[in-house]
């Protein structure tokens with residue numbers, strides 16, 4: 001293995017050298033938590049693929065406006081909308097705004113999420129509730145409004161063969177336990193069965209529900225895990241593919257899962273994690 005590393009410099013992530021295919025042309029989307037990191041790049045990728053996008057944010061209007069500008073540069077329409085995804089009234093208002101701006105909705109990306117870490121026996125009820133409320137209740141509230149709208153709208157085969165698509169941004173911690181982050185892992189484990197149960201219920205309506213489970217992706221949420229050389233090198237012990245992921249890579253996966261190219265896929269989780277879920281401790285034979 002050492003010889004291999006000496007011979008080959010392992011490349012970082014690259015932008016694929018291919019033309020952007022407008023696989024979402026004419027579609028309308030809401031992306032939650034789209035003012036930063038993964039959500040921002042998902043929104044931009046979906047916009048570049050031809051969809052109009054509501055850019056949801058909680059506090060960072062600047063980040064939301066940057067995403068809007070990127071989409072407008074490619075000829076798409078996008079609007080920022082401030083809403084706390086854990087607040088029912090604000091979520092309902094966001095879906096009403098999408099209807100007002102676009103007339104309908106085809107895609108929801110449930111991305112908004114946060115961490116409030118603490119050793120388990122020191123975790124406060126506020127830390128527990130905030131994480132569960134944003135990461136899990138938020139996905140419930142947004143998915144419920146999306147399903148109502150998809151059902152009401154039905155299928156327009158000129159736009160998509162499905163009545164609607166929901167993508168839940170989960171995490172490798174929907175299967176990997178995470179000491180010191182029990183509220184976060186519990187929320188993502190919850191997202192996994194929320195996603196599958198909704199997928200089962202709405203599949204006969206031709207509504208598809210899937211999840212993307214990112215591994216370590218370079219965003220502000222996990223800054224301390226990659227910002228120094230030492231931290232990065234420690235992180236690599238957990239990643240068989242030996243590099244961190246970039247938010248654009250989640251964006252490309254989301255476009256595919258939202259497009260008709262993945263029409264027969266529902267109720268599944270796509271791990272975009274450089275092999276983090278492959279028991280990296282066994283990499284050298286165990």
Ligand SMILES: NC(=O)c1ccc[n+]([C@@H]2O[C@H](COP(=O)([O-])OP(=O)(O)OC[C@H]3O[C@@H](n4cnc5c(N)ncnc54)[C@H](OP(=O)(O)O)[C@@H]3O)[C@@H](O)[C@H]2O)c1
Nearest residue numbers: 033035036037038058059060084085112113171217219221
């Ligand atoms: N980065 C990773 O390695 C990684 C790995 C696995 C899973 N994930 C998941 O990916 C998602 C995005 O994470 P990220 O790394 O991109 O984090 P990030 O850069 O911190 O972005 C989080 C986004 O969520 C928004 N948000 C937070 N609370 C909200 C609320 N109550 N209502 C609406 N929006 C809210 C933030 O909005 P404001 O900035 O406007 O407040 C921001 O746009 C999360 O669900 C996270 O759990 C990330």
